[in-house]
Amino acid sequence: MIKVRGIDVFSRPLEYLTPLGEQVGEIIREWVEKEVIPYRREFDEDYLEHRLILPPFKKLLGEYGIQRILFPEDLGGWGLGHSDYLCVAAFRMFEEIARADSGMAVAFGVVFWPLVLICCEPHVNRRLCEEFAPMFTGTTEPVFSCLAMTEPQGGSDIENVEVLKGSTIRTTAVRDGDEWVINGHKLWPTNTGGVADLMAVVCTTNPGSRNPEDIAIIFVPCDRPGVTQGPAYEKAGMAADKNGDIWFENVRVPLWYRACGPGDDAKYYGEVVSLGNMGSIAFAVGVMLNIYEKLQEYVNRKTYRGMPLKENDAVAGVLADFAATIEAVRIIGYQCARMCDRQDLYGPRWTPEIVARARAHRYFAADRALEAIGKVMNLMECFGPDRDWDVEKHWRDIKMVQLWLGGKQLSQMEVARWFFECETL
Amino acid sequence: MNDLELFPYPKNRLQKTDLDLAASLQNLVQKEIVDKRLELKEDYEGLLKPNLRKLLVEIGLQRMFWPESLGGEEHNGPEAAYTVAAALEQVGRADTGLAYLAAHNLALQAALAMRENLDTEACARFAPLFCDGRGPVIVSFLLPVFGEDGKAPTWRGKSFQVKARAASGSWILDGRGVRPTCSGVDADLFGAWCAVENEEQPAFILVPGDASGLSRGPEFKKTGLAASRNADLDLSGVQVPLENCLFRGETEYRRLLSWLYLGISATAVGGLLAAYQILKEWGDNRVIKGTGNVFKENPLTGALMGEIAQDISMARLLAYDLAGMLADPPSFGDAGSDGVFTAALMIVHQVLATAERAIHRTMELMASAGYAKEWQLERYWRDLKTVQCYVGSHELAKHDFARWFYGARTL
Ligand SMILES: Cc1cc2nc3c(=O)[nH]c(=O)nc-3n(C[C@H](O)[C@H](O)[C@H](O)COP(=O)(O)OP(=O)(O)OC[C@H]3O[C@@H](n4cnc5c(N)ncnc54)[C@H](O)[C@@H]3O)c2cc1C
Ligand SMILES: Cc1cc2nc3c(=O)[nH]c(=O)nc-3n(C[C@H](O)[C@H](O)[C@H](O)COP(=O)(O)OP(=O)(O)OC[C@H]3O[C@@H](n4cnc5c(N)ncnc54)[C@H](O)[C@@H]3O)c2cc1C
Numbered sequence: 001m002i003k004v005r006g007i008d009v010f011s012r013p014l015e016y017l018t019p020l021g022e023q024v025g026e027i028i029r030e031w032v033e034k035e036v037i038p039y040r041r042e043f044d045e046d047y048l049e050h051r052l053i054l055p056p057f058k059k060l061l062g063e064y065g066i067q068r069i070l071f072p073e074d075l076g077g078w079g080l081g082h083s084d085y086l087c088v089a090a091f092r093m094f095e096e097i098a099r100a101d102s103g104m105a106v107a108f109g110v111v112f113w114p115l116v117l118i119c120c121e122p123h124v125n126r127r128l129c130e131e132f133a134p135m136f137t138g139t140t141e142p143v144f145s146c147l148a149m150t151e152p153q154g155g156s157d158i159e160n161v162e163v164l165k166g167s168t169i170r171t172t173a174v175r176d177g178d179e180w181v182i183n184g185h186k187l188w189p190t191n192t193g194g195v196a197d198l199m200a201v202v203c204t205t206n207p208g209s210r211n212p213e214d215i216a217i218i219f220v221p222c223d224r225p226g227v228t229q230g231p232a233y234e235k236a237g238m239a240a241d242k243n244g245d246i247w248f249e250n251v252r253v254p255l256w257y258r259a260c261g262p263g264d265d266a267k268y269y270g271e272v273v274s275l276g277n278m279g280s281i282a283f284a285v286g287v288m289l290n291i292y293e294k295l296q297e298y299v300n301r302k303t304y305r306g307m308p309l310k311e312n313d314a315v316a317g318v319l320a321d322f323a324a325t326i327e328a329v330r331i332i333g334y335q336c337a338r339m340c341d342r343q344d345l346y347g348p349r350w351t352p353e354i355v356a357r358a359r360a361h362r363y364f365a366a367d368r369a370l371e372a373i374g375k376v377m378n379l380m381e382c383f384g385p386d387r388d389w390d391v392e393k394h395w396r397d398i399k400m401v402q403l404w405l406g407g408k409q410l411s412q413m414e415v416a417r418w419f420f421e422c423e424t425l
Numbered sequence: 426m427n428d429l430e431l432f433p434y435p436k437n438r439l440q441k442t443d444l445d446l447a448a449s450l451q452n453l454v455q456k457e458i459v460d461k462r463l464e465l466k467e468d469y470e471g472l473l474k475p476n477l478r479k480l481l482v483e484i485g486l487q488r489m490f491w492p493e494s495l496g497g498e499e500h501n502g503p504e505a506a507y508t509v510a511a512a513l514e515q516v517g518r519a520d521t522g523l524a525y526l527a528a529h530n531l532a533l534q535a536a537l538a539m540r541e542n543l544d545t546e547a548c549a550r551f552a553p554l555f556c557d558g559r560g561p562v563i564v565s566f567l568l569p570v571f572g573e574d575g576k577a578p579t580w581r582g583k584s585f586q587v588k589a590r591a592a593s594g595s596w597i598l599d600g601r602g603v604r605p606t607c608s609g610v611d612a613d614l615f616g617a618w619c620a621v622e623n624e625e626q627p628a629f630i631l632v633p634g635d636a637s638g639l640s641r642g643p644e645f646k647k648t649g650l651a652a653s654r655n656a657d658l659d660l661s662g663v664q665v666p667l668e669n670c671l672f673r674g675e676t677e678y679r680r681l682l683s684w685l686y687l688g689i690s691a692t693a694v695g696g697l698l699a700a701y702q703i704l705k706e707w708g709d710n711r712v713i714k715g716t717g718n719v720f721k722e723n724p725l726t727g728a729l730m731g732e733i734a735q736d737i738s739m740a741r742l743l744a745y746d747l748a749g750m751l752a753d754p755p756s757f758g759d760a761g762s763d764g765v766f767t768a769a770l771m772i773v774h775q776v777l778a779t780a781e782r783a784i785h786r787t788m789e790l791m792a793s794a795g796y797a798k799e800w801q802l803e804r805y806w807r808d809l810k811t812v813q814c815y816v817g818s819h820e821l822a823k824h825d826f827a828r829w830f831y832g833a834r835t836l
Contacts, residue, residue: 041646154713155792168715188793236796236803243793302572305579309572314820374781377814381571382604384814385648392648396807399788400796407792409725 004296007099007289010326016338020080021089024066025096031060032100040101041387047239048232050195053104054142061111061142066093068137070112070119075129076137081119084344087275087337091282098286102397103240105286107144109279110190110241114147114200116275117217117259117268127256128219132198135221146196147272148186148246155188156406158202161269162352162417163425166204166215171248173203173216175255180218182226182251193232193242196222200259201248202269212266217259226251237396270350273405277358278340280401281333284369287394288326294390295322295376298383318379325372329365336361356418359411366402373398427451428705429518429698432738434745438752439507442500447511450484454519459699462520462801467651477523477652480516481561486527488556490534492548496556501540503760506751509535509684510691510744517695518702521808522652524695526607528688529564530555533616535684537671541754542680547671551631554614565605565612566685567619567632567658571818578620580627581828582821582836585620587660589628589670596630596670598638598663606815609656610644616671617660618678629678631669638663649807650815680761686773687751689816690744693780696805697737700787703802704730707791720790729786736783740776747772767829774822777813784809 035056046052061067070086071077080086090109098105118125118132136143148171149158157168171184182203186192189199199220206214220227226249232242260268299310299319309315336358339346347353373395377384385392402408413425429451436444458476465472481487490505491497500508509531517524534555537547555562573584587600598619605615615632632639642657672678708721708730721727750757750765758765784806788795795802824836 044646150793154711157713157715160714164715234798236798236807299572304572304582304584314824318820370785374810375819377810379571379818379820380814381818382606382815385650385811387646387648392810395810396648399785399806403789403792403796408789409729412725 004300007293010289010292010323010330012330013334013338016088016334017092018085018089021085021092024089025092027064028060028093028096031056031064032096035059036097036100036104040393041390043101043103043239044237044393045239047234047242050240050242053240057104057107057142058140060108062140065137065140067111067143068133070115071129071133071137072119072124075133077119077133081116081124082121084341086120087278087340088334090279091334091337094279094282095286095289098283099290101240102283102287102394102401103238105279105283106190106238106241107195110147111143111145113272113276114145114198114217114219114259116272117200117265118219120271123260123264123268125259128259131257132219135198143198144191144196146189146191146199147202148189148192148199149202150188151184151186155404156410159273159406160410160413161212161215161266162414165210165212166266167208167210169202169204169215170207171201171203172207173201173205173218175205176252178255179252180216180255180257182218182220182248182253184248186246186248188233188243189246190241190243192229192246193244194229195242196229198222199246213262215266215269216262217265217269218253219257219259220248220251220253224251224253236399237393238400268350270352270355271348274340274349274354274358276405277355277362278333278336280362280405281329281336281365283401284365284398285326285330285333287398288322288329288369288372291373291376291391291394292322292326295319298380298389315379318375322372322376325368329368332361332365352414352418356414359405360415362405363402363408363411363415366398366408369398370395370402428702432698432701432734432741434741435749438745438749439511440504443508443511446484446508447515450480450512450515451518453479453484454515458519458523463799466798467804469651469654473520473523473652476520477526477561477563480523480527481530482558486512487530487534487562489531490538491552491556492538492543495548495552497538497552501534501538501543503539503541503752503754505535505539506684506687506748507745509688510748513688513691514695514698514741514744517692518699519695520652521692521696521805521812522650524692525650525689525808525812526563526652528685528692529566529607530562531688532681532685533564533614535760536677536681539680541759542677544671546668550668551614562614563608563612564614564616565608567600567603567605567615567617569618570604571821580618580620582824583817585618585627587617587619588622589617589619589630590622591667594667595664596628596667598630598632598660598665600658600660603658603660605655605658607650607653607655609641609658610654615639615658616681626673627675627678628670629672629681630665631671632660632663632665636663636665647811648814649804649809649811651804676759676761678761679763679766680759683751683760683766683769686769686816687744687747689812690740690747690773690776693776693809693812694737694741694744696809697740697780697783700784700802700805701734701737703800704733704787704790707794707800726790729790733783733786733790736779736786740779740783743772743776743779763829767825770822770825773816774819777809777816778819780809781813
C-alpha cells in the first residue's frame with residue numbers, strides 16, 4: 001500500500017462545523033468503508049431489486065437510527081429540525097455517503113427532504129410530526145420518504161413556482177368532507193419504484209390556477225388504497241436511487257395531511273428547492289473526494305519513464321486542476337449549507353433570493369465537477385471507463401446532479417431573474 | 426430532405442458509390458438496429474453480434490480494401506478515406522460500438538492493402554480470413570498505454586504492453602495484463618505494436634485470437650461500447666510466424682493510426698447524429714414554461730440546441746477534413762507522415778472533445794429523459810466518453826502536437 005494523503009486534506013470552513021455533524025460523519029465513514037464500498041461495483045445491476053443496496057441502508061437509517069434526526073426529541077427524534085446547524089451537518093453526511101455512492105446519498109437525503117416541511121422551524125407541523133414520527137422512530141427497518149413533484153409533462157415547470165405559480169401541476173387534490181382526494185401521475189421521484197413508505201405530493205387544488213394558495217403539498221402514506229408505484233427505471237447511473245411512476249387514483253388522506261397550508265406550501269416549497277441544491281453540491285464533492293483517492297492510487301502506482309505518473313508535469317497539471325476544483329467547490333458547498341442554516345444572517349432559505357443563490361452554487365459546482373471528472377477519466381485512458389477503478393461510476397452518477405431540480409436552464413433563469421431583476425423570463 | 430444532410434460535409438468529394446453505400450447503410454441500420462434498440466437495448470447476442478456480421482460480412486466492410494484477386498473489393502485507393510467516413514458515421518449513428526469495431530477492421534485493411542503500399546505477401550496471408558464470407562473478423566490492437574506499471578520501454582511517452590523477440594523462425598510475444606483497444610473477449614486477430622528485445626525499432630505483429638499462450642481474462646465492466654466486450658490478455662511465450670510482423674517502421678504504424686483515427690472520428694460523428702435525432706424528436710414536442718411554448722422555441726434552450734448543431738457540424742467537417750487529407754497524399758503527404766499523423770491525432774481529439782460537449786448539452790436539455798435508458802441518448806453519451814478514453818490521454822497527445830509544431834524534443 002502506498003501511503004498517501006487522505007481526503008481530509010481539502011478545505012472546509014472549520015468555523016462552520018458542528019460536533020454532531022462531525023461525529024455522525026465519522027460513523028458514516030466507517031459504515032461506507034465496511035458496508036458500501038466493498039459492494040458498490042455491483043450496484044448497477046442491482047437497480048431493480050436493491051438486494052445489495054437495502055441492507056446497508058437498514059443499518060444506517062434503521063439500526064443507527066439516523067432516519068429519526070429531524071423529528072422533535074420528545075417524539076423520539078434528535079431534534080435537528082430545530083437546529084441552526086442542520087445543513088452543515090447534512091452536508092458532511094451527504095459527502096461521506098456520496099464518496100461511496102452518490103445514488104445512496106440521494107436516497108438518504110430524500111428521506112429527510114419532505115420532512116423538512118413539517119419538522120423545521122418556523123413551520124413545524126406538530127400534529128403531522130406526531131402522526132409520522134412513529135413510522136421513523138419506532139423501527140429498526142429503514143423507512144424512506146419521497147417528494148413527488150415531477151409529472152410526465154415536465155418537472156421544471158412545477159419547480160418554477162415564481163413564474164408559473166403551480167399552473168402546470170396536473171395532480172389534483174379535491175376536498176371531500178374532511179379528506180383530500182388525490183388523482184394524478186408523478187414520475188421520477190427519488191425513492192419511488194416501491195421504495196418509499198411516505199410521500200409528499202405536490203398537487204393543485206384548482207388546476208390551471210396561478211394562485212399560490214392552490215399549490216398543496218400533501219403527505220400520503222404509500223400504503224393508501226389508490227397509490228400504485230411502477231418498477232424502477234433503468235438509468236445511466238444512480239442505481240441506488242430508484243425512480244419510477246406513481247399513480248394516484250382517488251387516494252384519500254385527511255385534510256390535515258397538508259404540509260403547511262394554503263400559501264405556505266408554495267412558500268416553503270422554495271425551502272426544499274434550496275436544500276435540494278445544497279445537498280446536490282455535497283454529492284458532487286463526495287464523489288470528487290473518492291475520485292481523488294482513486295487518482296492518488298492511480299498516479300502513484302502507474303509510472304512514466306520510471307517515475308510515478310504524478311511526477312510528470314503535464315499529469316500534475318491535470319491533478320492540480322482536479323484538486324483546485326475540489327477545493328473551490330467544497331468551500332462553495334459548505335458556504336451554501338451555512339447560508340441555509342443561518343437564516344438569521346442570510347434571510348429565510350425559502351425566498352427567491354436564497355433559491356437563486358443555492359441554484360447558482362449547485363449548477364456551478366455540478367458543471368465544474370463533471371468537467372473535472374471527465375478530464376480525470378481521460379487521463380486514465382482505457383482505465384477511466386473501467387468499472388474496477390470506480391471513477392466512471394461516479395461520472396455516470398453525478399451527471400444527474402446537473403440535470404435534476406428543474407434542469408440547468410431553469411437554474412440559469414432563476415439566477416438571472418434574481419441577480420439581474422429580470423421580469424419576464 | 427434527409428435530416429442527416431442538414432449537417433455540412435464535402436458531398437462533392439464523395440463518389441457515387443460512397444453515397445450509395447451510406448444510403449444503404451442508413452436504411453439497414455435504421456431497420457436492424459435503431460428500430461430495435463428500445464426492445465433489445467445493448468444486447469450483445471441479440472442485437473450487436475448479428476449486426477456486426479451484417480455490416481462486416483454481408484455489406485462487406487471487411488472486404489473493402491483487399492485485392493479483388495483475393496476476394497476483396499479492391500477499393501484501396503486513398504479516396505477510400507471518404508468511403509470510410511461516410512460508412513462509419515452511418516454505423517456510428519446506430520451503434521457507436523459497432524462502428525468502433527469496424528474502424529479497427531478498416532484501419533488494418535488500410536495498413537496492409539492500400540494501393541500505394543500494398544503488402545502483397547501479407548494480403549495473401551490475411552485477406553482470405555476477411556474475404557471468405559465465413560464470419561466477421563473482429564480486429565483489436567494492443568497499443569502502448571500511458572503509465573504502464575513497471576518500466577516498459579515507451580513510444581511517444583506511452584509504454585509498450587507487449588514485448589517481442591525473434592527466435593528460430595518465429596516471434597515470441599510476452600505481456601501480462603495487456604489491455605486491448607477493444608474486444609479482448611471476442612477478437613479474432615490482435616495487432617500488437619511491440620517493443621523488440623535489444624532493438625530500437627518496434628514491430629507490429631499480428632496475433633491470431635486462438636494462438637497458444639494467449640489467454641483472455643474475464644470480461645470487465647465498463648462505461649460504454651457494449652459491442653466491444655473487453656478483457657485483459659496475458660501473452661506468455663505466444664509464438665507466431667515471422668511473417669506475422671507486418672512492419673517495423675513508424676511510418677507504417679502512424680499510417681495505421683491515422684486511418685484508425687479517421688474511422689473513430691466518423692464513429693463519433695455518427696453518435697452525434699444519433700443524439701441530434703433524439704433531441705430533435707424531443708424538442709419538437711416538449712412544452713416548457715406552461716402551455717404552448719415548445720422547447721425549441723424557447724430562446725435559451727433553442728440557443729443551446731443551436732450550439733449543439735454547430736458542434737455536430739464542426740465535428741463532421743473536421744472528420745471529413747481528415748478524410749480529405751488521407752484521400753490526397755500528393756497534397757498533404759503520406760498518411761504515415763508526421764504531419765498527417767499529427768493532424769489526424771488533433772482531429773480525433775477535437776472531434777471527441779466536441780462530441781463530449783455536445784452530448785453533455787443534449788443530456789442537459791433532455792433532463793431525466795436524457796438520463797433514462799428508455800430514450801437511448803445516454804448510451805451514446807457513455808459510448809463516446811469510452812471511445813475518447815480509449816483513444817488516449819489528451820495530455821500526451823498535446824505533447825505530440827508540441828513536438829510537431831514547436832520542435833519539442835524531450836517531452
Ligand atoms: C435520479 C433522479 C432523481 C430525481 N429525483 C426527483 C425527486 O426526488 N422528485 C421529483 O419530483 N423529481 C425528481 N427527479 C426528476 C427531476 O427533478 C426532473 O427530471 C427535472 O426537474 C427536470 O424535469 P424534466 O425531466 O421533466 O425536464 P423538463 O422540465 O422537460 O426540462 C427539459 C429542459 O428544459 C429546460 N427548461 C425547463 N424550464 C425552463 C425555462 N423556464 N427556461 C429555460 N429552460 C427551461 C430544463 O433546464 C431542461 O434542460 C429525479 C430525476 C432523476 C433522474
Ligand atoms: C502587471 C504586472 C505586475 C507585476 N508585479 C510584479 C511585482 O510586483 N513583483 C515582481 O517581482 N514581479 C511582478 N511581475 C512579474 C510577474 O510576477 C512575473 O511575470 C511572473 O512571476 C512570471 O515570471 P516570468 O514572466 O519571468 O515568466 P517565467 O518565469 O519565465 O515563466 C514562463 C512560463 O513558464 C511557466 N513555468 C515556470 N516555471 C514552471 C515550472 N516549474 N513548471 C512548469 N511551468 C513553469 C510559467 O507558468 C509561465 O507560463 C508583474 C508582472 C505584471 C505583468
